[in-house]
Amino acid sequence: MESKNNSRPILVLFLTVFIDLLGFGIILPILPLYAEQFGAKPNEATLLVAIYSLMQFLFAPVWGRFSDRYGRRPVLLLTLFGSVIAYTGLGFANSLWMLFLARSLAGIMAGNISTAQAYIADITTPTNRARGMGIIGAAFGLGFILGPAIGGLLIGSDPDNANFHLPSLFSGGLSLFALLCALTLLPESLNSETKAKLQANRHRRRRLNLLQLSQRPQFCVLVGIYFFVTFAVAAMDSTLALWSKQQLNWGPQQTSYLFAFMGIVSTIVQGGLIGFLKKNFGEIKLLTLGILGLGLGLLLIGFSQSLSLLLVATTLVAWGISVSQPLLNSLISQMTAPEEQGQILGIASSCSALARIVGPTWAGISFMKFGSDSPFLSGFLVMIVALVLSLRVTKSASESNKERVA
Structure with a gap:
């Protein structure tokens, strides 16, 4: 293809x-x-x-x-x-x-x-x-x-x-x-073979429901990781300016530069390095490393009192975002039939959008009730859950490989 x-x-x-x-x-x-x-x-x-x-x-x-x-x-x-x-x-x-x-x-x-x-x-x-x-x-x-x-x-x-x-x-x-x-x-990307399959199954196809999705445990785990990653990132995005103003006495210009710095790191990783890294580590192991980096970065933000430590923390965050999100999309698409690609990726995208609703809402509440560091520390805790789930994916992939060898 x-x-x-x-x-x-x-x-x-x-x-x-x-x-x-x-x-x-x-x-x-x-x-x-x-x-x-x-x-x-x-x-x-x-x-x-x-x-x-x-x-x-x-x-x-x-x-x-x-x-x-x-x-x-x-x-x-x-x-x-x-x-x-x-x-x-x-x-x-x-x-x-x-x-x-x-x-x-x-x-x-x-x-x-x-x-x-x-x-x-x-x-x-x-x-x-x-x-x-x-x-x-x-x-x-x-x-x-x-x-x-x-x-x-x-x-x-x-x-x-x-x-x-x-x-x-x-x-x-x-x-x-x-x-x-x-x-x-x-041009249109759907090839004639996939279109023919779509037409053949047109009257038999039904919208995927929750019961059908629950029978795809790997998909559910990956979408769960996707939700937690997006939740933590959205919580950080919505409160980082408030945190930097309170902790570092920064204005909007300095915070904008920090976001631009993270964007540059993410662009370098996603645009040039991810193919090389995937080849050397494999997608699932690289996903685990990305989640680990994101979690550590969020934890360090909560303890950052200097620009140097904050730059280290946001570099880890940018690394985690730029590695985990495209890999999650790739892994989800690989376990999906060609005629379901749009629907399945749409469901994953909806879960991500839901996290962008819930994440900032929680971040604002926790910022006011538990202190300015709480959105980042809670994001770190969420990343621990995502890390456990990614290890489950790694274990399942390893068991599948053993079955193929046997």
Whole structure:
């Protein structure tokens, strides 16, 4: 299945996801302040952020099933078009309910990430799939590095006359450009064999339910790890600025530089190193090392009182994120039939979105009730659970190998 002809679709997909995430990165830091312009209270501003992940959680499996049935390309084009409408609506919003409507639509369309992952699974082999998923991860990293910086430039330096409309409209323009790239350069990834199988099973196929998924223990374990990793990362993301202000007396600029540093580390690992590391360690062992690094990094953040220790901690965190997430996507896709790729990856993406709802909610409560270090220390405890689960995957893989040899 893999050939040199796949390099262009992967490049176009990287560009499409990067532009999409760049627009997301531009908007995310300014959303709470944007909501305040319409009289939103802090809890309402936080809900404006959470509703995006909620809609993504609900609709990612829907887009996954549609992509299995109708193809990856139509779903990607439709969701990119929807993103253009969502960002444009955000730019022209003149009330709080319009902000919520625009962000809800953006969250619905954000379910296309699982479709992009299914596209990668279609055009790669199990041998190089982790590298393909890593390229998507690199697009995430670059988007989160450049997005907030561009948003800060567009909104202006005067907080009393901030231009909240321009960043939103600029993001809409980026999504339109991504749509044009996909429309003109991205072919359909589902091959004729898979399409024929889909058509043959069309009347017999049913939506996967919880009972069916419970009969796939390896899948459940991997999705559980995915949830815990995303939970810990989302909790850290939502409270790191508050923690750095309280513990290090930092302002938003220093915290932004720290996020950019983590993004750079993640991009280097996902874009260039993950293929080499996978070849030398194997996917499952490398996943365990990534989870271990993420947990230790979160623990060290809670004890960091100097910049040098904090840089070590965030390097470990960035390593853990950039290794574990693409490997989890790769392992999940490898144990899934071709005609179920979109649906299964959509379910995994929904679990990740659910963690991005629950993680910040817990982090805010624990930050206020148990102290500023508690979100990171609780993230470390969650990573211990994820580590135990990853060791279970390692044990199962070892037993399977022994059975094959026997």
